[in-house]
Amino acid sequence: MSESTPTTTVAEERTVSGVSIRLEGVTKRYPGQDVPAVDTVDLDIPAGQTVMFVGPSGCGKTTLLKMLNRLIEPSGGKIFLGDEDVTGQDPDTLRRRIGYVIQAGGLFPHMTVGTNIGLVPGMLGWDKKRIAERTDELLDLVGLDPDVYRDRYPKELSGGQQQRVGVARALAADPPVLLMDEPFGAVDPITRQRLQDELLRIQEELGKTIVFVTHDFDEAVKLGDKIVVFDVGARVVQYDTPEAILAEPAEDYVADFVGAGATLKQLTLARVSDTELHTPVTATVGEASAAVVARAEEAGERYVVVVDGRGRPVSWPSVAELSRTTSVPGGRDERLPVVGLRSTLNDALDAMLAASQGGVVVTGRRDTVAGVLVVEQVMAAIQSTRSEVRG
Amino acid sequence: MWQYLVDRRELIAFQAYQHVSLVVQCVVLATVLAVGLAVLAYRSPRITGLANGVSAIGLTIPSFALLGLLLAPFGFGITPAVVAVVFYAALPVLRNAVVGLAGVDQSLVESARGIGMSRLATLWRVELPLAWPVILAGVRVSTQMVMGIAAVAAYVLGPGLGSLIFSGLSRLGGANALNATLVGTIAIVLLALVLDVVLVGIGRLTTSRGIRV
Numbered sequence: 208m209s210e211s212t213p214t215t216t217v218a219e220e221r222t223v224s225g226v227s228i229r230l231e232g233v234t235k236r237y238p239g240q241d242v243p244a245v246d247t248v249d250l251d252i253p254a255g256q257t258v259m260f261v262g263p264s265g266c267g268k269t270t271l272l273k274m275l276n277r278l279i280e281p282s283g284g285k286i287f288l289g290d291e292d293v294t295g296q297d298p299d300t301l302r303r304r305i306g307y308v309i310q311a312g313g314l315f316p317h318m319t320v321g322t323n324i325g326l327v328p329g330m331l332g333w334d335k336k337r338i339a340e341r342t343d344e345l346l347d348l349v350g351l352d353p354d355v356y357r358d359r360y361p362k363e364l365s366g367g368q369q370q371r372v373g374v375a376r377a378l379a380a381d382p383p384v385l386l387m388d389e390p391f392g393a394v395d396p397i398t399r400q401r402l403q404d405e406l407l408r409i410q411e412e413l414g415k416t417i418v419f420v421t422h423d424f425d426e427a428v429k430l431g432d433k434i435v436v437f438d439v440g441a442r443v444v445q446y447d448t449p450e451a452i453l454a455e456p457a458e459d460y461v462a463d464f465v466g467a468g469a470t471l472k473q474l475t476l477a478r479v480s481d482t483e484l485h486t487p488v489t490a491t492v493g494e495a496s497a498a499v500v501a502r503a504e505e506a507g508e509r510y511v512v513v514v515d516g517r518g519r520p521v522s523w524p525s526v527a528e529l530s531r532t533t534s535v536p537g538g539r540d541e542r543l544p545v546v547g548l549r550s551t552l553n554d555a556l557d558a559m560l561a562a563s564q565g566g567v568v569v570t571g572r573r574d575t576v577a578g579v580l581v582v583e584q585v586m587a588a589i590q591s592t593r594s595e596v597r598g
Numbered sequence: 599m600w601q602y603l604v605d606r607r608e609l610i611a612f613q614a615y616q617h618v619s620l621v622v623q624c625v626v627l628a629t630v631l632a633v634g635l636a637v638l639a640y641r642s643p644r645i646t647g648l649a650n651g652v653s654a655i656g657l658t659i660p661s662f663a664l665l666g667l668l669l670a671p672f673g674f675g676i677t678p679a680v681v682a683v684v685f686y687a688a689l690p691v692l693r694n695a696v697v698g699l700a701g702v703d704q705s706l707v708e709s710a711r712g713i714g715m716s717r718l719a720t721l722w723r724v725e726l727p728l729a730w731p732v733i734l735a736g737v738r739v740s741t742q743m744v745m746g747i748a749a750v751a752a753y754v755l756g757p758g759l760g761s762l763i764f765s766g767l768s769r770l771g772g773a774n775a776l777n778a779t780l781v782g783t784i785a786i787v788l789l790a791l792v793l794d795v796v797l798v799g800i801g802r803l804t805t806s807r808g809i810r811v
Contacts, residue, residue, distance in 0.1 A: 313709030360808030
């Protein structure tokens with residue numbers, strides 16, 4: 208963490224490096240329009256929390272987000288970062304303190320991944336060595352090997368990888384606040400679920416104040432500590448935790464927006480980390496197979512999770528398969544089902560179904576193995592949640 | 599004709615050098631002017647339309663006529679030649695620069711602003727590099743075109759291979775008249791090809807690998 212980190216306090220055992228955001232009567236009126244696009248919004252966003260802006264398109268949620276870093280100038284009202292009134296501050300200076308992520312990452316195609324990430328530190332006058340170190344650190348944080356990806360160009364990356372680099376770039380100068388404007392809108396569902404897991408994991412580690420615009424209510428429930436539901440003119444209809452919004456929608460409008468399956472959506476609130484994970488027998492690539500097989504048999508396990516040198520899972524062979532080899536093979540199983548600790552049980556089930564496997568490897572900090580989850584556990588958890596919801 | 603070439607190789611080489619020098623310098627000046635104008639113009643659709651109109655109409659003015667008109671304010675010599683060549687060279691570059699800058703993905707511009715780049719830094723580090731391949735295509739068209747126009751500039755006693763062509767044409771039927779005209783014309787075509795190859799090379803060197811097609 209660099210020295211720009213303003214506060215580090217422990218709240219609910221979570222690191223907080225963000226600052227609070229306060230909006231007072233923020234308004235945006237476009238010339239020639241009778242109704243303001245954003246009408247006197249008051250909002251308090253606590254430090255270190257992820258707050259999701261949801262609402263129908265055209266409700267002004269994106270306009271409100273862009274007023275936070277003054278890509279759109281407010282016509283009235285005040286914006287505070289911490290206790291500092293930033294409404295009159297030079298926008299360029301302000302934006303270097305606020306990370307900004309847009310759809311597809313908004314990477315500059317003519318610059319390498321490393322250059323893209325180093326842009327903001329460069330503008331802040333960091334020296335080259337420090338920028339290079341920070342770039343590698345961030346690539347590592349978002350789960351991309353620095354030696355492989357640093358000198359690549361964005362077009363040589365998949366959509367999901369580009370989005371990760373976009374997040375890394377936004378975090379480069381360690382800003383206390385991160386603004387995300389529908390960042391995962393353009394990727395396929397499986398990649399989106401992985402990116403969401405990744406964001407949850409990073410946020411667990413860093414504790415930034417994140418404001419995240421989405422039109423996907425499931426995404427809001429999964430990622431948000433709190434959700435703001437907007438109506439036209441950025442009217443705040445309800446601002447509460449996902450649980451509370453699902454349980455007691457403030458108005459019919461919210462109930463409609465949340466959708467009829469709200470009781471079932473409670474299921475998406477259950478996290479992988481809430482269930483008891485099974486600790487698997489692990490083996491490092493290159494280890495002698497005989498020793499691993501012996502270890503697994505002693506533990507009474509039929510499968511072994513193979514990890515690379517940094518503890519990240521690469522494959523999940525059976526003991527029988529392993530006993531036919533002399534040393535543990537390093538081949539990466541591209542279809543290996545993996546979810547993060549903060550993933551929902553629905554995600555875990557999806558991953559199993561997509562890979563046609565009866566279990567899923569769960570990863571924690573820096574994508575290292577935290578345990579495995581099998582389909583029976585998920586079913587049991589869903590059963591109990593359903594009976595709770597009914598009861 | 600071979601004998602003619604050998605006899606006057608020094609004169610021809612000198613005129614070829616002058617010709618290329620005139621074209622290169624004028625194209626460089628025209629590129630700077632045109633990109634500068636495009637930067638001022640591309641944000642406003644009205645001015646963009648105007649710029650495109652000017653470059654389309656400008657190209658229809660016969661170069662011979664323009665040179666004749668320029669004689670009045672500038673007299674004979676290098677000045678009217680340079681003015682005319684820069685004028686024609688600027689038009690394709692202007693058009694391409696406006697199109698190139700306007701074609702830069704607006705979400706990238708917003709992304710640049712969003713991470714705290716100033717207006718000028720965004721132009722310099724994002725918009726111009728992304729528009730560069732299109733601008734350079736304009737420069738190539740310009741260079742080819744003004745190689746020919748520079749020859750006409752000999753009419754106002756400008757430098758270059760045009761004087762060979764004009765002196766040949768003026769005494770057609772006389773000794774070596776056809777040789778002079780042919781040598782001048784062929785040399786211009788060859789030099790134009792060489793310059794184009796050089797520009798392609800410059801394009802490869804100055805275009806980021808990330809946006810090369």
